[in-house]
Amino acid sequence: MATNLRALVCATLGFVVLAVACGGESSKATPAPTATHTVAPSLQTPLPPGVDTPTPTPEYTGGLRTGVWVRVEGSGDCLNFRAGPATANSEGQPPVNSCQPDGFVGYILAGPLFGEGHWWWGIAGQGWAVEDFLVFQNSEDLNNKVVPQLAGLGKIAFWDMNSGIWVMDSDRSDRRKLVDTRSSVDDLRWAPDGQRLSFSASSRTEEGGTQDVVRVIDLEGRQQLEIPQATSAFWSPDGASLAFLGSVSHVETTLEGVPTVMDLATGETRAIGERSWFSEGPRWRPDGKMLVFSDGSGIHLVAPDGSGHRLIAGALRNAGSWPVNWSPSGTMLSLYYRERDQPEKYIVYDITQDQVVAAIELYPGGFDHNRCARAAVSEDYQTDWTPDGATLIFHTECGVAGENGVWVVDVATGERRLIPVWSAWFVDPAPDGRHLVFMAGGGTRQNWAGTIWVADVDGSPPVLLAEGWMPVWQPQPR
Numbered sequence: 476m477a478t479n480l481r482a483l484v485c486a487t488l489g490f491v492v493l494a495v496a497c498g499g500e501s502s503k504a505t506p507a508p509t510a511t512h513t514v515a516p517s518l519q520t521p522l523p524p525g526v527d528t529p530t531p532t533p534e535y536t537g538g539l540r541t542g543v544w545v546r547v548e549g550s551g552d553c554l555n556f557r558a559g560p561a562t563a564n565s566e567g568q569p570p571v572n573s574c575q576p577d578g579f580v581g582y583i584l585a586g587p588l589f590g591e592g593h594w595w596w597g598i599a600g601q602g603w604a605v606e607d608f609l610v611f612q613n614s615e616d617l618n619n620k621v622v623p624q625l626a627g628l629g630k631i632a633f634w635d636m637n638s639g640i641w642v643m644d645s646d647r648s649d650r651r652k653l654v655d656t657r658s659s660v661d662d663l664r665w666a667p668d669g670q671r672l673s674f675s676a677s678s679r680t681e682e683g684g685t686q687d688v689v690r691v692i693d694l695e696g697r698q699q700l701e702i703p704q705a706t707s708a709f710w711s712p713d714g715a716s717l718a719f720l721g722s723v724s725h726v727e728t729t730l731e732g733v734p735t736v737m738d739l740a741t742g743e744t745r746a747i748g749e750r751s752w753f754s755e756g757p758r759w760r761p762d763g764k765m766l767v768f769s770d771g772s773g774i775h776l777v778a779p780d781g782s783g784h785r786l787i788a789g790a791l792r793n794a795g796s797w798p799v800n801w802s803p804s805g806t807m808l809s810l811y812y813r814e815r816d817q818p819e820k821y822i823v824y825d826i827t828q829d830q831v832v833a834a835i836e837l838y839p840g841g842f843d844h845n846r847c848a849r850a851a852v853s854e855d856y857q858t859d860w861t862p863d864g865a866t867l868i869f870h871t872e873c874g875v876a877g878e879n880g881v882w883v884v885d886v887a888t889g890e891r892r893l894i895p896v897w898s899a900w901f902v903d904p905a906p907d908g909r910h911l912v913f914m915a916g917g918g919t920r921q922n923w924a925g926t927i928w929v930a931d932v933d934g935s936p937p938v939l940l941a942e943g944w945m946p947v948w949q950p951q952p953r
Contacts (some may be wrong), residue, residue: 532589537606539583539596544612547579547604554579556602556897562591570845571876572602572897580612582939584924599926599939600896600915617941622646625929625938628905629949631912632672633927634660636944640674642694645905645929645948647940653696660945662689662707662755667714669949670694675706685725689717702737706730707756711763715739716779718757718766722750730754734768736779747781754796754856760805767808770796774808776826787826797856803864807832811856821858821869823886833886835867840875847873854900861908861932868911868932872898881913883932892934900925901944906951908932914944 539545547554556572575581585597587606594606628645632653635641640660643650658678665672673691689708691700702708707730708719716739720732734748734757747757751770757777758767765783768775774787797811802823812822812834819842823833859868867884881894881902894913902913911932914925925944930937940946 535587535589535594537587537594539587539606539609539611541583541585542617543614544580544582545596545598545604545609546612547575547577547581547608548610550577550608552576554604554608556598556604570843572846572879573876573895575601582615582926584926584942597924600899600928600937602897617647617939618650620647620940622929622938622940625910628907628910629669629951631927631940631946631948632663632665633914633941633943633946634663634674635942636660636925640672640692640696641941641943642672643941650941653694654692654698663945663947664708664710665947665949666691666710667712667950669952671699671714673708673710673717675708677706687723687725689719691717700739705735706732707753709756709758711759711779712761713763718747718759718779720753720756721746732756734766734775734777736766736781745781747777747779748775748784752796755798758799758801760801761803762805765805767799767801769799769810774799774810774824787824787829798858800858800860802860803862807864809858809860809867811837811858821867823867833867833889835884835889835891837869837871838874838878840878842873843875857902859902859904859911861904862906863908866932868902868904870899870902870913872900881911881930883911883934892932894930894934894937896928896937901946903946903948904932905929905948912940912946912948913937914946 553574553576555574557570581598581601583596584599587594587596588603595603596606596609597603623646626646630642630644632640632642638652639655640653641650642653656676658676660674660676662675663672671691671693673689675687675689677685677687679685687704687706689702689705690698692698702719704723705719705721706723708717710717717737719735720730721735723730723732730753731750732753733746733750735744736747737744747766748768753768753770760766765776765778772786776785777783799808799810801808806825806827808824808826809821813819819837821835821837822831825832857869860866865886867886868881870881872879880896881899882891884891896915898916899913900916902911904911909932910929912927912929914927916923916925924942926939927941927943927946928937928939
């Protein structure tokens, strides 16, 4: 995913998410692909006559805090969660994320923030809600939380941006830190044997540049390998090699580098492509006999030794350098695609037939330019497959109200289900094909935080496991 995390936060935070209560004739955003939403009446707190400048922020003296669960109460049937630090009566008309009724329970991730005469709290996966309509529900110690129904599904690794890389059992038990890292972490991935992890680490140099390395650690946190000037590594299916971008340099959210393969037993490296601009490194086909990567010239297929290069250009001439992923069968590719003046789509391309076999629109209700400041990074366009190859999974955060979250799409029929959340990133299906883990973000540009959730692919409500970033599910031995 090779994502610049600062860019990731700022790309989505065209506004800080806020909420406003309303009732009566207000409309609701529902988690259906065809949902519509009319902005409801909002709280109005006009400045007193003669006051032209904001008053100083008062000291918070209420009874809420981060890390507790709260319940919506007294709003009637609708609490509008907005993508902006203002209500609908303010300049800019920040869009609505969703609408929740009295009785909805959410987890406070950030806050408090004072605005328009009210205190607001950041609710994980929803946005910011005005405190006037929130009441304390219960506190929960996430450090000691266990979710019995998720036991026996392997481990989940994740990054806490304030402390390091952690691992826990799928039911949230046996949580422990593997390594303390203060550098920015990305591309956290399990080795196929489930006993090692690779990740990219980047830090600022004294000259103002970026220093990138790929590291491999075991489940005791011991470092086994470091590859300098490299990023975005992917494991070969047998765990004997890594593919990555070598000799990297950064320009905003894009990487310049050389697609490279390393034999982990010998340390030998070989270039398998030309130096170019990429959003991530080469991905292995499930049988290990081919890799795929994309740049501005098209989609490249190549053997691990660099032979047999094939360029898929023609039909995919507008694919750009966005991430490309293999289907479990190794016969199809999923990727982001857009033609001029056409809706954004994910397409499924059959490499054996050289044709597109499925096209899935990202935003059926349209792209909401008020919701997102469009400076996309590679994580915005990641796709994943369930192990049976029947279902494609992706996330959206820039659609109209009711169309954002984690999408689960049947590739054959186009039937789609939504796990509604704003904003969802880093989605990873479980090896059992029935669960997935993802990160829901929230907060401000100065204080951005993430929470880790597990949901069933059938769209049932997700379960909060921890605070953190970039969760990845441990593969199970074949």
